[in-house]
Amino acid sequence: MPISESQARNIVGVLTEALPYIQKFHGTTLVIKYGGNAMVDDVLKQTFAQNIVLLKLVGLNPIIVHGGGPQIGEMLERLNIPTRFVHGMRVTDAETMDVVEMVLGGLVNQDIVSVINNNGGRAVGITGKDGNLIRARKLTLSQAAPELDVPEIIDIGHVGDVTEVNVDVLNVLVKEDFIPVIAPIGVGENGESYNINADLVAGRVAETIGAEKLILLTNTPGILDAEGVTIASLTSDEVRALVKAGTIRDGMLPKTNCALSALNNGVASAQIIDGTVPHALLLELFTDAGVGTKITNG
Ligand SMILES: Nc1ncnc2c1ncn2[C@@H]1O[C@H](COP(=O)(O)OP(=O)(O)OP(=O)(O)O)[C@@H](O)[C@H]1O
Ligand SMILES: [Mg+2]
Known part of the structure; x- marks a missing residue:
């Protein structure tokens, strides 16, 4: 059936x-953080x-960093491994780290790779261990307690902080037109694995x-103000x-922290968008209105 005149005008308008x-x-290169909450639905994937x-x-070069x-x-529950959170971070003992590595580096990473490749792309999945992409050290948390003179140091196990990023492996993949898909696992001095917040990895890779x-694709329309309106x-x-006002908190904090650091280190803009809206990436990149919250230096 031939398309109508108004449909034709729409298509031409969108492309123009x-x-x-x-x-x-x-x-140009774009680093896209794909949040665990935006990949639960098959249509969205x-x-x-x-x-x-x-x-x-x-002609753009997307690099994906995913959460999970x-x-x-879900997997820890299936395996009956109890889990505990301190300040929003999962306490990751050696047994839990094995599961984290299997789920992030195995299941989630390869799921994204195969969906991209089924749609005609050339994705390659790696973790931060491949090519020493992400060097990490143990993240230490301290907690002030009124009854103690010095803050208590809390051991949350194999949760890591990025010490160094080596993008050689990414440059090789991008040059050959592959799409890198990175699981946020870092490698320590002795080859040990660390579970790292994916926002942090995305920001450091971008800079x-x-x-x-x-x-950063997440599960809110963007950064919301105190009244809940998207900015x-x-x-x-x-x-x-x-x-400072406490309006940005919890899971939004690592996003804004890594965005500010990336902007300070040469990345032109950072955008927080709703990954639960189909085609959010195209709407953001290729329309005049854009979507979500744009953060710029200033
Ligand atoms: N000012 C704010 N505006 C919007 N969201 C906020 C704000 N402050 C805190 N948040 C919280 O941040 C959450 C997003 O971070 P969260 O870590 O939950 O998701 P994600 O990073 O996309 O997924 P994952 O951590 O699995 O990769 C929102 O769902 C919301 O609850
Ligand atoms: Mg998060």
Whole structure:
């Protein structure tokens, strides 16, 4: 059936609106954090993969860093391994770390790779151990307690902080037109594994590889103000004020922290968008309105 005149006008309008953005981003690298909560639905996974394949075909270089908190929790439950959280972080003993590595590096990573490849892309899955991409050290948490003179140090096991990023392996993959998909596992001095917050890994990879943009896909429409309204754009000073006021908290904190650090280290902009909206990536990159919250230096 031939398309109607108005449908034709719509299609032409959409493509024409996208043109200046395709020109602007052609040849640039984007680091995209794919949150565990945005990948629970099969339809969303398919549209995410289609968006990534399209970005690559129009000349952008997407690099994906994924989370997987809900998927790790599910597997620990299936295996009857009890789990405990301190300050929102999972206490990760050696047995739990094995599960984290299997779920993130095995199941979740390879699931994303195969959905992208089924949609015609060329994705390659790696963890931060491959090519020494992410060097890490144990993250220590301290907690002030009124009855103690010095803060109590809390051991949360194999939870890591990034010490060094070596992007050689990413440069090789991108140059050959592969799409890297990174599981947020780092390697310590003695070859031990660390579970690292994926936002943190995405931010550090973006600044080290010199990405044009850092995009964090999550499960809210963006950064919300105290009234729950999505804020379209924020400067780094405004972000700091919202953190101080307690409006930005919990899972949003590592996102804004890594965004501010990336902006300070050469990344032009960071965007927090709703990964539960189909095609959020295309709407953000290729439309005049954009979606979510854009953070810029200032
Ligand atoms: N000001 C704010 N605006 C929006 N969300 C906020 C704000 N402050 C805190 N949050 C919380 O941050 C959450 C997003 O972070 P969260 O760590 O839960 O998801 P994710 O990082 O996308 O997934 P994963 O950690 O599995 O990779 C939101 O669902 C919301 O509860
Ligand atoms: Mg998170």
